[in-house]
Amino acid sequence: MSDTDTSLDEDPNPEVSGPLDRALAAALRKPELPAGFHASLMAQIALECATEREAQRAALAREHERQLRDLRRGYLNMRQDTLLTVVAGAFTCGAAAAVGLPALAQWTGVDMLSLGVWMAGGLALAAAVTAVRQNTRLLG
Amino acid sequence: MDSSPQPRLPLPDSRAADPAAQRDADIELLLGRGEADAAFALIAMRYESKVYRLCYALLRNPEAAQDAAQESLLRVWRALPRFDGRAALSTWIYAITRNRCLTALAQASANLSLTDEAVLAEAEAIPTPSRDVDTAALLRQLVAALPPTPSRVVTLYYFEERALAEVAQMLGLPEGTVKTHLFRARAALLGQLASLGLADPELWIK
Numbered sequence: 001m002s003d004t005d006t007s008l009d010e011d012p013n014p015e016v017s018g019p020l021d022r023a024l025a026a027a028l029r030k031p032e033l034p035a036g037f038h039a040s041l042m043a044q045i046a047l048e049c050a051t052e053r054e055a056q057r058a059a060l061a062r063e064h065e066r067q068l069r070d071l072r073r074g075y076l077n078m079r080q081d082t083l084l085t086v087v088a089g090a091f092t093c094g095a096a097a098a099v100g101l102p103a104l105a106q107w108t109g110v111d112m113l114s115l116g117v118w119m120a121g122g123l124a125l126a127a128a129v130t131a132v133r134q135n136t137r138l139l140g
Numbered sequence: 141m142d143s144s145p146q147p148r149l150p151l152p153d154s155r156a157a158d159p160a161a162q163r164d165a166d167i168e169l170l171l172g173r174g175e176a177d178a179a180f181a182l183i184a185m186r187y188e189s190k191v192y193r194l195c196y197a198l199l200r201n202p203e204a205a206q207d208a209a210q211e212s213l214l215r216v217w218r219a220l221p222r223f224d225g226r227a228a229l230s231t232w233i234y235a236i237t238r239n240r241c242l243t244a245l246a247q248a249s250a251n252l253s254l255t256d257e258a259v260l261a262e263a264e265a266i267p268t269p270s271r272d273v274d275t276a277a278l279l280r281q282l283v284a285a286l287p288p289t290p291s292r293v294v295t296l297y298y299f300e301e302r303a304l305a306e307v308a309q310m311l312g313l314p315e316g317t318v319k320t321h322l323f324r325a326r327a328a329l330l331g332q333l334a335s336l337g338l339a340d341p342e343l344w345i346k
Contacts, residue, residue, distance in 0.1 A: 016330060020329065024298055027275070027280050028295055030298070031196050032189075033188055033192050048218075
């Protein structure tokens with residue numbers, strides 16, 4: 001789209017400006033776009049897209065590794081906590097039995113050995129169920 | 141490329157009447173829908189040649205112009221998702237292009253040594269006029285020898301086939317300023333031609 005050239009309207013030398021205008025138009029022809037310009041541009045854009053995707057993929061892979069490490073660390077901590085809980089629980093029960101069994105045996109009239117076996121079995125079962133439920137919940 | 145659409149401001153009345161804004165309304169519509177790739181395909185089709193001509197006018201070297209034009213369009217592509225429509229798309233594209241070219245010019249002048257300046261001065265020397273002088277080549281040299289802004293105005297004016305508004309937009313100048321530069325440049329060229337013994341208009345076109 002060309003606008004009307006009004007720059008000649010106030011020209012004091014229109015008899016030479018017209019020829020000069022034509023001479024300049026002939027001398028300053030618009031340059032053509034170099035061959036392969038568009039293809040080269042699109043190739044650069046494609047390369048930049050690929051580089052960006054590769055960088056995103058690498059970042060996602062790093063994040064995935066980090067989350068896996070956190071998950072494993074959490075699982076190990078959970079197993080350690082469970083073990084400590086079981087050991088502490090067993091110790092506490094043992095101490096309670098050592099203190100309370102004689103009194104209980106005297107009060108109920110049942111011998112201590114039978115009472116001890118039943119109590120130990122019940123506690124072991126409770127501890128095992130607790131441990132299994134914890135493992136199941138944490139591992140999904 | 142992140143293609144999530146940016147909030148777009150309503151077109152102000154002054155821009156709505158702007159022919160360039162109307163011409164690129166289809167591109168801005170695609171950008172508003174988040175279709176940046178499709179928008180860039182249209183931009184490349186419509187502006188590749190103009191961007192190249194602007195770079196050529198500013199840098200005066202075909203190879204440098206090609207590099208600068210490609211780099212400019214690459215920057216347009218990267219920044220396209222962030223274009224918010226405050227300025228006309230063409231204004232925005234030309235501003236990116238001019239900045240790229242000015243950076244290239246600054247780097248080139250920083251790398252220029254005295255030896256290079258001497259070589260350039262010799263290469264750009266106006267030849268002794270004669271009736272057999274290549275007037276077109278002479279005119280190109282005279283235009284290149286003008287001060288930077290008038291030189292660019294004259295060059296682009298004829299590259300863009302006398303589209304004054306387009307030249308003003310490409311150079312980021314008001315149309316009145318472009319007209320003034322054209323008027324003064326023509327007067328300067330006429331004076332130089334006369335001083336070279338080429339005052340006769342019949343010598344200018346062969």
